[in-house]
Amino acid sequence: MKTAVMKTRPFAKKRTSRTFFHYNLMVGIGLLWLIFFNIVPMFGIIIAFEDYNPIQGLWGSEFVGLEHFEYLFSMSDSRRVIVNTLVIAVSKLILNIIVPLAFALLLNEVRQLRFKKFVQTIVYLPHFLSWVILASVLLEIFGYRGVFNALLSVFGVEGKIWFSEESCFRQLVIFSDVWKEFGFNAVIYLAALTGISPDLYEAAAIDGCGRLKAVWHITLPGIASTIVVMAILGLGNVLNAGFDQIFNLYSPLVYSTGDILDTWVYRMGLLNVQFSLATAAGLFKSAISFLLIVISYVVAYKAADYRIF
Amino acid sequence: MIQGKTLGNRIFRIFNTILMLILTLSCLYPLWYTFCLSISDKAAANSGMVTLYPIGFSLASYQEIMGDLQFFRSFLISAERTVLGTLVTILILAIFAYPLSRPSSEYRPKNVLMWLVVFCMLFNGGTIPWYITMVNYGLIDSMAGLILCGGVPVFNLILLINFYRGLPRELLEAAQIDGAGVWTILFRVVIPCSVPILATLVLFTSVGYWNEYFQGLVLSSNESHYPLQTYIKQMVVNIQTTNLSMDQIEKMDKLSNKSLNAAKVFIAMIPMLVVYPFLQKYFITGIMLGAVKE
Amino acid sequence: MKAKKCMALLLAASLTASLFSACGKTDNGSTSANSGSDSTSAESAGSDKENTNDGGDPAFQKFPEVVEVHIGQGVSTTDSLPEGLSVENNQYTDYLLENFNIKVVVDWTAASGNDYNQKVALCIASNTLPDAMTVSREYMIKAANAGQLYDITDLFQEMQSDQVKEVMDSTGGQAIEESSVNGRQYAIPAVEVETAGVQVINIRQDWLEEYGLEAPKTLEDVENIAKVFAEKKPAGEDTVPIAGPDKSTNSYTNFLQTGTTTCGFDAVFSANDAYPGIFLKDEDGTITYGTNSDETRKTLELLADWYDKGYIDPEMGTRDSSIELINSGKVGMFFGAWWMIGYGIGDAYRNEPDANWQSYPILTDDSKWNVKLGSATTGYCVINKNVSEDVAKAIIIMANVLLRDESKFDVSEQPLSYWPVRTLMAPADECEYTYHELIKVLDGTASVEDYQGVSTAYKLLSNDVEVVKDTIPGYETGKQLSISDFSTENFGNFQRMYSLMIGDRPYATTPVEKEVRSCIFNQTETMEKKWANLWSMENEMVMKIITGKSDISAYDEFVENWMNEGGSDILEEVAQAQ
Structure with a gap:
């Protein structure tokens, strides 16, 4: 390659060294940012392996090996937290594929273009609002004096503070996340749908193929690879149940069903001052996620020929 | 047969339209509800009477906000952070991504750098080491801190690199033959060709900056340095009436003013609502190009 | 305008009041106390002697030069200050600066509750503690164990006012013990009434x-x-x-x-x-x-x-x-x-x-x-290890002043939660004492005037005796009070009096066996890790047994599990800590 380039251009050598210099310059600024703000803080991971004492600092604290990890796994708390995390994250993963897909298919059936455009624009809306804001609104709507209870009272159902109910919290979290993201997640499917040739549908219609059948035999196979890729990429997020969302919605009343790894780490580290234990739990999560991401990318590459880097 | 089919079609159409309407309304409702609360009478808002439309029309909340210095300060901090932060981030990313998008034969350190970048995407040290580092840099209460503290948005960087890599090779080669330097190629050829992805990243980045609250809280020594979301986060106090202590009972009368809070939340929603419809056509293509390559 | 003038008058009045009380105390012959602080206050004595406490009592001494105290402060989102005032500049900070030359510098504030605790934790983690802040128990212990806190064991004994001592003694030494780690005192405790x-x-x-x-x-x-x-x-x-x-x-x-x-x-x-x-x-x-x-x-x-x-x-x-x-x-x-x-x-x-x-x-x-x-203390004011002795003294003085002068401030516009690093102190027997004094007033064996201008640790007493007769018009000596004897016209007064006279009657009058x-x-090492778990397990067991969802065998099972899942270690550690 390189020799080929040199052969074709007389000034190649001079040019390459100058280009190399400028490339370095280009990388330089970004790299500084990366080093100072991504990599330097990363050394803090060693806290997980020591009995961190703030006065002695990162490098002076006593080294205790895997003690914090051992304890982490012996706690019945951690079992609960991991179960919650998995239940919430996996449900979100699945529903965040199915619901947007269904929505995209249905929206695709809408023939009035202006209405379609309008719907599409509006359903993106929640995606752009922060959980701080949405949580404040949702807690209001599902609160004791909220709209939801007012609606229920019409049917004679007793009102509750819904986000404080152990038995409802998970469902509400999953539901509200799916609701927030379905419009935005549908973008990809909608775009993939436009890639299917209309000729296929026409041919199907001529063959007397019903709407459902057409969806089953033409639409779904047409966007199957997209669905597979989305599902596989989601795997890497199995331990991300959504800190921002849950942190803004939960309360001690629902720890038993709503506490996830990230919120637990937050409380352990910042409210219970167990710096080392929290860092250990965070590292555990990073490690598992790392593994899952590697697996999912390999699978994505093998199964759908999709490569991210 | 045909008769039944068209009838079925019609029914399906109607139901589908209704369903779409319901979904659309459900996405609009929080916005509408907040707006109604904000222009309702304080008493009506607090007692939970407002559901579908404003009750006891009153602009008192907005008048009160007009006099609320802290709210404006936070709004300005967020605005500055979003605009500056997005500019800086996109500029750095646009430049940073270019050498990394070249084949390693042209820029040899590329592979090492890519591994570093990917590693940074997957690991982080957690909040505490991160905070200690920020304190050591002296970034408490500073705009630079609010903009830089999150580190390089690595995922966005990778999207951009992927996009650059997908640009037609002939385009760059033609420019090279014309004797253009790397900077010229980047700014005259690569960036103009990457408008969809850059617009998408502008949207993602600005939404990220505007909606961020946690760093804003941790890196500020007091309320006057809070970005808007942090301000709202601590304003909406989740008072648990079941856990009464003497102190709290005395404060029960001072329960927060829902109408005023709603007005603040509503104003915080506006910038994003205004911006995203304009960038819509870009992010649809941008997401497709960056995420799913066939 | 008018309100401001009233405030000024009130402040002036309170100043003179505090002046008198301080003089009264030194007259009672405390020659030993002022030897230490004489030298420090000598320079300032000439210029503004007339508007200070005369420097005799170290607990209320005015520093010759301004001492800056950097604090972290929790602010309540429901209490706000009037326009133009701030956590750093309000009646309390003015008062401290004017009378004691203590200048309060607020390094950071955060909303009370989790935001505040988070700030405290980050301060400890990054070793950037302000000079003083109030924290809850686990933070105090964490910081003390890390060696970040000022050892105030001796300084506190030297600097505490008589009233503070009175409060501490009312807990029988428990308050000091609870604010100590390994036998050294690292915090000024906030003390709660025992009857709570x-x-x-x-x-x-x-x-x-x-x-x-x-x-x-x-x-x-x-x-x-x-x-x-x-x-x-x-x-x-x-x-x-x-x-x-x-x-x-x-x-x-x-x-x-x-x-x-x-x-x-x-x-x-x-x-x-x-x-x-x-x-x-x-x-x-x-x-x-x-x-x-x-x-x-x-x-x-x-x-x-x-x-x-x-x-x-x-x-x-x-x-x-x-x-x-x-x-x-x-x-x-x-x-x-x-x-x-x-x-x-x-x-x-x-x-x-x-x-x-x-x-x-x-x-x-x-x-x-x-x-x-229960435990006697509810919060702890901790002092950074690296501060000068003057700053440490100033922080103790602030606690002294709060207890002495708290009732003199008009808190309607500037809530007391804005007192810098507030440590609430109530004598352990405040309610019982108040109960008996109020009975005396109602019986007519003591008059309202007897309680005015007297400086004691019972800071709400003078206000209570003023309102008691109006709030309980139906009182008759020897008859058990009932709801019909109370007037609910001022509901706040009614609630306080009903709580005191009926709610605290058992503890004030029934001898405790x-x-x-x-x-x-406090938590031992194992508890720090396992207590939360064990406690939720325990709660679940109790709830299930009482409501009949489990029979009593669940209790026996719990006891066994409790011992196995860390309980036996905890018992050993507790025994060692004795």
Whole structure:
């Protein structure tokens, strides 16, 4: 390659060294940012392996090996937290594929273009609002004096503070996340749908193929690879149940069903001052996620020929 | 047969339209509800009477906000952070991504750098080491801190690199033959060709900056340095009436003013609502190009 | 304008008042106290002697030069300051600067609660503590163990005012002990009244009278009354004889908690000589955990029996708020601290103005009153290890001044929560003392004037004696007070007086046979990791047994699991800590 380039251009050598210099310059600024703000803080991971004492600092604290990890796994708390995390994250993963897909298919059936455009624009809306804001609104709507209870009272159902109910919290979290993201997640499917040739549908219609059948035999196979890729990429997020969302919605009343790894780490580290234990739990999560991401990318590459880097 | 089919079609159409309407309304409702609360009478808002439309029309909340210095300060901090932060981030990313998008034969350190970048995407040290580092840099209460503290948005960087890599090779080669330097190629050829992805990243980045609250809280020594979301986060106090202590009972009368809070939340929603419809056509293509390559 | 002038007058008045009280104290011949501070105040003595405390008492000395104290401050989102004022610039900081040359610099603020705690944790983690901040117990211990805190063991003894000492002594040394780590004092404690940990039974006297019943003395009486209430249903079909804990409260307190539970059953346990949730040391020094005792088991069976018979709220543990239930007038009896009956259930009187709630102690079968008490302190003002001695002194002086002058400030516009690093201090016996003094005033054996201008640690007393006669117009010597004797015109005064005179009557007048405190009030190493877990396991077990979802064998199972999952280590550690 390189020799080929040199052969074709007389000034190649001079040019390459100058280009190399400028490339370095280009990388330089970004790299500084990366080093100072991504990599330097990363050394803090060693806290997980020591009995961190703030006065002695990162490098002076006593080294205790895997003690914090051992304890982490012996706690019945951690079992609960991991179960919650998995239940919430996996449900979100699945529903965040199915619901947007269904929505995209249905929206695709809408023939009035202006209405379609309008719907599409509006359903993106929640995606752009922060959980701080949405949580404040949702807690209001599902609160004791909220709209939801007012609606229920019409049917004679007793009102509750819904986000404080152990038995409802998970469902509400999953539901509200799916609701927030379905419009935005549908973008990809909608775009993939436009890639299917209309000729296929026409041919199907001529063959007397019903709407459902057409969806089953033409639409779904047409966007199957997209669905597979989305599902596989989601795997890497199995331990991300959504800190921002849950942190803004939960309360001690629902720890038993709503506490996830990230919120637990937050409380352990910042409210219970167990710096080392929290860092250990965070590292555990990073490690598992790392593994899952590697697996999912390999699978994505093998199964759908999709490569991210 | 045909008769039944068209009838079925019609029914399906109607139901589908209704369903779409319901979904659309459900996405609009929080916005509408907040707006109604904000222009309702304080008493009506607090007692939970407002559901579908404003009750006891009153602009008192907005008048009160007009006099609320802290709210404006936070709004300005967020605005500055979003605009500056997005500019800086996109500029750095646009430049940073270019050498990394070249084949390693042209820029040899590329592979090492890519591994570093990917590693940074997957690991982080957690909040505490991160905070200690920020304190050591002296970034408490500073705009630079609010903009830089999150580190390089690595995922966005990778999207951009992927996009650059997908640009037609002939385009760059033609420019090279014309004797253009790397900077010229980047700014005259690569960036103009990457408008969809850059617009998408502008949207993602600005939404990220505007909606961020946690760093804003941790890196500020007091309320006057809070970005808007942090301000709202601590304003909406989740008072648990079941856990009464003497102190709290005395404060029960001072329960927060829902109408005023709603007005603040509503104003915080506006910038994003205004911006995203304009960038819509870009992010649809941008997401497709960056995420799913066939 | 006018309001400001009034404020100024008030301030001036309070200044002169404090001047007099300080003079009075030095006259009483405290020659030993001023030797140390004479040299420091010598330079300033000439210029502004007339408007300071004369420097004789180190507890209230004015520094010759301005001493800057950097603090971290929690601010309440519901209390705000008037325009133009800030946490750094308000009547309290002005007062400290003017009279003591203490300049308060606020390094950071955060909303009280989690935001504040998070800030504290980050300060500790990054070793960037301000000079002073108030923290809760686990933070204090963490920072002390890391060596980040100023050892105030000796300085505090030297600098504390007489009133502060009075408060500390009223806890019998417990307050100092709780703010110490490994025998050294690292914090100025906030002290809570002792009676906050004492649980009494509150009962609808009007219902008792309706059925000709006597006030309860023992658990048997409670059971008999509950039986009658359950049968006669005075509040209709859904009458609840005894309210139970709701979903955010527990059945009893543990050793980490200060107050007692609301609608929990601590009093029932104590009457059976059972003290669950706390660590006990018997005569020969053996450490046991109160939950793991036959008495606790017996009491749980009793409560399960009561629940089964419908005496206890069938929805206990799942209700949003037991207090709402009480306020709605459906409840005949509930357990709580002294303040519940007045402050806690204000709406009950608004809904039903002649609901005659009365408080009584529950005695053992042989008529003794056993009382389970909580920890004495609720918060800790910690000082950075690296500050100069003057700054450390200044911080102690601030605590002294707060206790002495708190009642002199007008708090209507500038809430007391803006006092820099506020440590609330109340003498342990404040309520009982106030009770007896108020009785004297009502009986006419003492006059209102007797209490004015007297500087004591009982800071609310002078205000209480002023309003007591108007609030209880129906008082007659020797007659038990009832709701009809009170005026609810000023509802705040009514709530305080009802709490004091009825709610605290048991603790003020009934002799206590046995005061039981946990032998440890902080977490040991293993507890730091495992306590939260064990405690939630325990709560679940108790709730299930009482409500009949498990039978008593779940208790035996729990005891076994408790020991295996860290309990035995904890007991060993507690024994070592003694």
